[in-house]
Amino acid sequence: MTERKTIGLVAHDGCKPDLVAWAKERREILARHDLVGTGTTGSAVREATGLDVECLKSGPLGGDAQLGARIAEGKLDILIFFTDSLSSMPHDVDVKALIRLAALYNTVFACNRVTADFVIDSPRLNAPIMRSEPVKR
Numbered sequence: 001m002t003e004r005k006t007i008g009l010v011a012h013d014g015c016k017p018d019l020v021a022w023a024k025e026r027r028e029i030l031a032r033h034d035l036v037g038t039g040t041t042g043s044a045v046r047e048a049t050g051l052d053v054e055c056l057k058s059g060p061l062g063g064d065a066q067l068g069a070r071i072a073e074g075k076l077d078i079l080i081f082f083t084d085s086l087s088s089m090p091h092d093v094d095v096k097a098l099i100r101l102a103a104l105y106n107t108v109f110a111c112n113r114v115t116a117d118f119v120i121d122s123p124r125l126n127a128p129i130m131r132s133e134p135v136k137r
């Protein structure tokens, strides 16, 4: 039995073709889950795969922040975020905040294709994910 997860999809511009290609390849598995993405990434995946993707605002306009809020609210199980390590971005603070919240809230987080494959091929995808609340140190 599949335990439905909410999966966030985000890619920086240089990585969007890679994420779209990956989503097309892994369409069958992704179709069993709820998908939410930043504006441009989400629309690109929706168009390329025909999957239902909830599209938030574009990353630089607050989409990363919206996804971070979902994590803080316990509404995102997995974050697939293909990050571009070779370009600087005006919304770098939002990118860092999203990655920080993913780490803080013990969220399953894939920043590249090989990790995304590991995550969605894991047998644990079908089990509930135990995410603890952050511990204050």
Ligand SMILES: O=C(CO)COP(=O)(O)O
Residues within 6 Å of the ligand: 010, 011, 012, 013, 037, 038, 039, 040, 041, 042, 057, 058, 059, 060, 063, 064, 095
């Ligand atoms: O900038 C992004 C992530 O930081 C992605 O946003 P878009 O999907 O709207 O391009």
